[in-house]
Amino acid sequence: MYDVVVIGGGPSGATAAEDLALYGRKVALIDRAGRIKPCGGAIPPRLIRDFRIPASQIVAKITTARMISPTGRRVDIPIENGFVGMVDREHFDDYLRNRAAEAGAERHTGTYLRIERDKAGTHVVYRDKASGDEHRLTTRMVIGADGARSNVAKTEVPGGDRIPYVIAYHEIIEAPGPRGDYDPDRCDVIYDGRISPDFYGWVFPHGKSASIGMGSLVKDVDLKKATADLREASGLADCRTIRREGAPIPLKPMDRWDNGRDVVLAGDAAGVVAPSSGEGIYYAMVGGRVAATAAHAKLTSGMIRDLGLARKLFMKEHKSVFKVLGAMQDAYYKSDERRERFVSLCHDIDVQRLTFEAYMNKELVKARPMAHVKIGIKNLAHLAGVVKAEHV
Structure with a gap:
């Protein structure tokens, strides 16, 4: 019997699993190994402080942000008294999962299938990646941190099947160093309807690599062509492509994050990506932390209402910014x-x-x-x- 099973091992799920293990809870973390979310990779100094991120995970330090308008107007904004850290999600997410395991969380690699309930309790069923067999983990609580199109949210939480989202796509390329319009110390944000009619495109340095991508809510936008056009405009068309990734990014926090029984959502599954900027890593990790707080409180008190602490604590601090x-x-x-x-x-x-x-x-x-x-x-x-x- 686990105290909590966390479904999803991105920044949100890994943070929740680590916090719960540090609380002394028996925790299982289920993750589909190998999936890398498309992400610019920017993290603010507060995340580095609050979540104890070591310098080894920072692959670049950005000191300038450039805004580019539809007519090509450029506004360079210096980042005073600090920097924006850049991480590579391929390594950053795995670092957080390993840290959760070191704290005591038990890792399981596989794909979440469903939640079952009977007299013996709540059971999380997943397909093991190595064997292909179905496994059941019996638990007192579940944290759903399985992304913007969360299967946990769809089946367990009211409104979980109606989360609005944009589709984000990016390509990780080998970075050439300073070249043309590309500066390895600067993030470029492109506000141009030819790249994205309702969101923006980006060129974010990652040290030896760079993330170039865009997002849109419009279904018929050609994401790959828009990204190719962005690469061309940035003088990066001939750089070797390391990998290509696409995924939904939620647009709005859900009105409810728990099922009033034994499930609470975290991160993208709860819709916590900042509007306008699309920033998600910091808010995902905060979402994982407040979900862990709510789960621990409910397990301690036995009070269902404590599940509502996750959304309440998050919104108390971040509602105004959102x-x-x-x-x-x-x-x-x-x-x-x-x-x-x-x-x-x-x-x-x-x-x-x-x-x-x-x-x-x-x-x-x-x-x-x-x-x-x-x-x-x-x-x-x-x-x-x-x-x-x-x-x-």
Whole structure:
């Protein structure tokens, strides 16, 4: 009998499994080995601090972010007083799984199939990767951390079959070093309807490699062609492709994260990817931590209501940021004209400073209220067209 079975071994599931093992709980972690999620790989300093990430996992340190508008306008934003760390998900995720095992979590490699219940308890059924046989793990609690199209969420939690998402696709290439428009110390974010009509494209350095990709909610967008066009525009078309990956990225946190009995969701399965930016690693790991907190509380108290702690704790700290980022996406991602205005707005020094302070620390900065007022006025002026978007 396990206290908790965690389904999914990405950053969210691995974090939940490690935290629960450190609580002294008997934990099993089920993961499909070999799957690598398409991801720019950016992590803020707060994640590095809060989750004790060693320097060996940081493959690059980004000191500048470049925003590129539909007309080719470039706004370079320096990252003051720090850096954005870059990780390679192939190695980073496995590091987190191994760390969970070192803390005491028991790893199982296979594919989740279903949850069964009888008089003996709750059973998680999975297909073992090595043998192909079905195995059953009996448990008191389940954490579903199995991604944006979570099978756990679909069958166990109300609304879990209706999570909106964009499809993300990227290609990992051998990085050439400084070349043309490519800078190994800079992340490029491309707001251009020709690359993505409703989201953005990216070129993110990973040290010896780089991630080039895009995302879109529009079903008929040719993801591979858009990425090829992005590579061409960045002068990286002839670089060797290491691997190609695609996956859904959720757009909105679910209204409910538990089934009122013995299941709680975490990470992409709960929809916790930041709107506008699409940032997911930090929020996934926080989601895993609060899910572990809720599961441990429920196992300790026996109170079903403690399962609700996961969503409550997450939203208490991050609801405001998600609300602001969601409003930005709704306001600026609808057309190239709006995207042009958004990049123009990013040229403002107050916007730059507050944006990156919020990114680095994961909270809305309250120290400079007048800067917030100025940004609000400028934002309305850009949306209303009072201020014309500056072009190259």
